Amino acid sequence: xxEPTTAVLVLDLLGVFVFALSGATLAVQARMDAFGxxxxxxxxxxxxxxxxxxxxxxPVAALxxxxxLLVPPLAAALVxxxxxxxxxxxxxxxxxxxxxxxxxxxxxxxxxxxxxxGTVSAVxxxxxxxxxxxxxxxxLAGVVPVVLRREVYAVxxxxxxxxxxxxxxxxxxxxxxxxAAVLLIIGFRMLGVWRDWHAPVAPQRRV
Numbered sequence: 001x002x003e004p005t006t007a008v009l010v011l012d013l014l015g016v017f018v019f020a021l022s023g024a025t026l027a028v029q030a031r032m033d034a035f036g037x038x039x040x041x042x043x044x045x046x047x048x049x050x051x052x053x054x055x056x057x058x059p060v061a062a063l064x065x066x067x068x069l070l071v072p073p074l075a076a077a078l079v080x081x082x083x084x085x086x087x088x089x090x091x092x093x094x095x096x097x098x099x100x101x102x103x104x105x106x107x108x109x110x111x112x113x114x115x116x117x118g119t120v121s122a123v124x125x126x127x128x129x130x131x132x133x134x135x136x137x138x139x140l141a142g143v144v145p146v147v148l149r150r151e152v153y154a155v156x157x158x159x160x161x162x163x164x165x166x167x168x169x170x171x172x173x174x175x176x177x178x179x180a181a182v183l184l185i186i187g188f189r190m191l192g193v194w195r196d197w198h199a200p201v202a203p204q205r206r207v
Contacts, residue, residue: 007178008107008114012049012061015103016068020045020075022096023137028083029093030141040137041076044100047133052108055125056115094193097134097146098156102185105130105157106178109164119165126161127154130185152192152199160185 023044027037046062053060062068108129112122131147131154138145147153160181167177191197 007173008111011103011107011110011178013067013071015100015107016045016049016071017075018096018103019048019100019133020072021079022093022100022134024076024079025093025096026137026141028079034080037080038073038076040140041079042072043140044133044137045072045075047136048104048108048129048131051132052111052125052129055128056112058115095190098186098189100133101130101153101157101189102160102182104133105160105185106164106181109161110168110173113165113168119162122165123158123161126164127157130157152197153189156185156188156192159188
């Protein structure tokens, strides 16, 4: 994983797998049929990467490399056939989502930096890569996207993306730097879930 392109590929495929697990798990919990499980797995897994590549005006990786299209059905099948176990693992959706968020934010930021974007632009692309698939997944499942709820979600993504940019600027692009950024995002996100951290909401008018 010393070459940026290799790092992006590995991060992408791992992110595709865990986001596909999150989408399939949510579909099972919503009592969707097999097709619904497959659709939610695919949308969650590929949505962020497609958005990233369109923003960067590069070939869409999910269409250019067949490996991207093989991973979501595999994850969907695992969740579908072991659904009784999945239903007892409600927190798994959040864990898979946090892992997908971390992997995709880092891959998106890295790819944007490699394409020559500045720090702020790369951070924006990285965050959109991380949240894109999850937003589509939640919308199709009929729930408010997690990034729009009170839960701390965007902050870990932004911090992780800036860490990637800072390390990239120092020439640190190897497995250690990548892992540090991914773990920061996952750890911050899950800590927020555990501690029940919430972003402030507007006060409601009293009747």
